[in-house]
Amino acid sequence: MIPLLIAGVLVAALGAYWVLMSPYSQAFGNYPYRGDASERVVALTFDDGPNEPYTSQIVEYLNSRNIRATFFQVGHCVERSPETTARIDASGHVIGNHSLTHRFSTYLRPARFEREVQQTQEILRRTLGRTPALVRSPWLWRQPMMLRMLRGNLLQPVAGVFCHAFEVFQIDATKIARRAVAKTRPGTILIFHDGFDARGGDRSQTVRAVEITTEALLAQGYQFVTVDKLLRVPAYFES
Numbered sequence: 040m041i042p043l044l045i046a047g048v049l050v051a052a053l054g055a056y057w058v059l060m061s062p063y064s065q066a067f068g069n070y071p072y073r074g075d076a077s078e079r080v081v082a083l084t085f086d087d088g089p090n091e092p093y094t095s096q097i098v099e100y101l102n103s104r105n106i107r108a109t110f111f112q113v114g115h116c117v118e119r120s121p122e123t124t125a126r127i128d129a130s131g132h133v134i135g136n137h138s139l140t141h142r143f144s145t146y147l148r149p150a151r152f153e154r155e156v157q158q159t160q161e162i163l164r165r166t167l168g169r170t171p172a173l174v175r176s177p178w179l180w181r182q183p184m185m186l187r188m189l190r191g192n193l194l195q196p197v198a199g200v201f202c203h204a205f206e207v208f209q210i211d212a213t214k215i216a217r218r219a220v221a222k223t224r225p226g227t228i229l230i231f232h233d234g235f236d237a238r239g240g241d242r243s244q245t246v247r248a249v250e251i252t253t254e255a256l257l258a259q260g261y262q263f264v265t266v267d268k269l270l271r272v273p274a275y276f277e278s
């Protein structure tokens with residue numbers, strides 16, 4: 040009886056995870072983790088930055104390969120290094136909104152999350168001179184009210200595929216890259232972390248993994264696009 044009960048709880052928990060957090064769950068509406076698969080394209084995305092010097096190292100590498108990517112940035116991190124965000128934008132990369140504090144407790148109350156999204160929009164508007172239209176919630180958290188709120192604000196939620204489940208622990212770059220390449224299909228939105236929560240920290244294995252992954256995908260004939268181009272949606276509001 041007890042083992043059955045435990046099994047039941049586990050199944051329910053897994054089900055809840057699938058519905059609320061899994062990149063592939065579309066249970067509460069459109070939260071795309073991939074785009075059109077008819078072309079051999081992939082969108083590299085970076086969460087939780089800016090976080091120096093790692094963010095600039097990634098950007099420098101991408102620029103040297105003439106590749107443009109999408110950076111979902113945390114409002115408090117942008118406030119700490121607005122010049123990094125401005126420089127990423129000036130290089131032709133796309134900036135999206137990834138909340139203000141990246142704190143889990145915030146996302147349990149949609150009204151609180153809405154305030155965080157709007158405060159980050161304001162910070163990015165000041166930094167970029169325009170307002171992003173792409174949003175990624177921390178941990179790809181979703182629920183119906185939140186997605187309705189984003190749609191109500193004309194914001195496009197963007198999910199994706201995590202490069203490696205243990206990237207957060209900064210395991211060896213070659214391991215991260217091998218998994219990232221294996222997960223990539225035409226149209227995939229791939230998620231790396233140039234930061235960690237709103238706290239930053241060492242991301243040197245990610246920097247290296249991005250280079251290895253990108254070189255492997257280039258060798259496989261992939262082209263790189265920003266998320267707005269992949270999903271055919273605007274990256275910014277017209278002002």
Ligand SMILES: [Zn+2]
Pocket residue numbers: 086087137141176177178236
């Ligand atoms: Zn995040």
